Amino acid sequence: MKKLFFVITSFTLATCGCNGGNGPEPSDNPQIDISIESLEFGFASESGSVTVTSNCEWGVSSDQSWCSTYPTGGLEGTSTITINATENRTGEDRTCLLTFRSGDNKKELSVLQHLNPQDTMTIVDPTVDVPEGYKLIWRDEFDVLKTSEWWLETGAGGWGNNELQRYIPIHDGKDTCAIVSGGILKIIAKQSGEDVLSIRMNTYRSWTYGYFEARLKLPVGKGTWPAFWMLPKDFKAWPDDGEIDIMEHVGYRPNWVSSSIHCKSYNHAIGTQRTAEKYIPTAQTEFHIYAVEWTENAIYGYIDGVRYFTFTNDQKGIYDTWPFYKPFYLKLNLAWGGNWGGAEGVNPEALPATYEIDYVRVFQKK
Numbered sequence: 001m002k003k004l005f006f007v008i009t010s011f012t013l014a015t016c017g018c019n020g021g022n023g024p025e026p027s028d029n030p031q032i033d034i035s036i037e038s039l040e041f042g043f044a045s046e047s048g049s050v051t052v053t054s055n056c057e058w059g060v061s062s063d064q065s066w067c068s069t070y071p072t073g074g075l076e077g078t079s080t081i082t083i084n085a086t087e088n089r090t091g092e093d094r095t096c097l098l099t100f101r102s103g104d105n106k107k108e109l110s111v112l113q114h115l116n117p118q119d120t121m122t123i124v125d126p127t128v129d130v131p132e133g134y135k136l137i138w139r140d141e142f143d144v145l146k147t148s149e150w151w152l153e154t155g156a157g158g159w160g161n162n163e164l165q166r167y168i169p170i171h172d173g174k175d176t177c178a179i180v181s182g183g184i185l186k187i188i189a190k191q192s193g194e195d196v197l198s199i200r201m202n203t204y205r206s207w208t209y210g211y212f213e214a215r216l217k218l219p220v221g222k223g224t225w226p227a228f229w230m231l232p233k234d235f236k237a238w239p240d241d242g243e244i245d246i247m248e249h250v251g252y253r254p255n256w257v258s259s260s261i262h263c264k265s266y267n268h269a270i271g272t273q274r275t276a277e278k279y280i281p282t283a284q285t286e287f288h289i290y291a292v293e294w295t296e297n298a299i300y301g302y303i304d305g306v307r308y309f310t311f312t313n314d315q316k317g318i319y320d321t322w323p324f325y326k327p328f329y330l331k332l333n334l335a336w337g338g339n340w341g342g343a344e345g346v347n348p349e350a351l352p353a354t355y356e357i358d359y360v361r362v363f364q365k366k
Helices: none
Strands: 004-007 032-034 038-041 046-054 058-061 067-070 077-085 095-101 103-112 134-140 149-153 178-181 184-193 195-198 198-205 210-217 222-232 243-248 254-262 274-279 286-294 297-303 304-311 326-335 353-365
Touching: 058 067, 067 095, 077 103, 077 198, 134 210, 184 326, 195 326, 210 222, 222 353, 243 286, 254 286, 254 297, 254 304, 274 304, 326 353
Parallel strands: none
Antiparallel strands: 004 038, 004 103, 032 046, 046 077, 058 095, 067 077, 095 103, 134 353, 149 198, 178 184, 184 195, 184 353, 198 326, 210 286, 210 353, 222 243, 222 326, 243 254, 254 274, 286 297, 297 304
């Protein structure tokens, strides 16, 4: 099992000035000593204690929300602080700086947390058809809805596409739009008063390259817009940072399914998106497997194992045309209306509409 290491080295601060009027007299030679040189943790949420001995008032701060200390400082003498690290579900190592301050002086302490070892494991299941040259490393078969694996975006506001729905948490008062039944996740768009409610969910984990697939049955009705897609973990700007659409479908064009990529040079806002479309007569009545294979050289789209979309890396090393070299996470959502989903209007009689997900699986090369 991979471990998390905190390396804490004793150090001395140059000046002090900790006399607050009633405290100890200031020292011309302030000292801060740490009781141990390192702490070792697994990937899970864990805590450890560190003893700080000082002849001066001091404070410590963290630049990452996943790593915190309590308390965040102390006075002259010996203090015990607790360092807390939340579970690492990001799919990669992550770092943090703990900054100890005294007056105008500071000392930075680097904290390294390794990824969850499950992300490097091979899941062996003879019932799973693994693409040649790959291994299964993550999956959700939806026996239950695992909030430890998925986080939800909530709110309205159009989501950049003039969409009409409001995304809600798993439970929003009396309403719920995500139900697991018989090993199937059902995302339901439904009318609630003046609102149309739905779900937009994202994996905590993220991956660079791989084969990503889901077995899906698509909703019926003009206005529905289900998607299975990917955005970068460190997303800052669209379309510059990239988007990979594994499956999209709009209800006014029943059974026409598409796969696309978006980046600064190629996106639908300027009419240059790279996309492919395929007619699947039973997309709304039967489950089909939608997948993308993403490598350093190309992105390929598949339906039921048949390739129908190709986007190749131009190998120019230009971010505008190929930002697809960093971790992306997976997304599932059911929109209502919007620039594309509502291009020919919406039919309220189609609600409630149900988007069914049998499983989501991630494979990476051996």
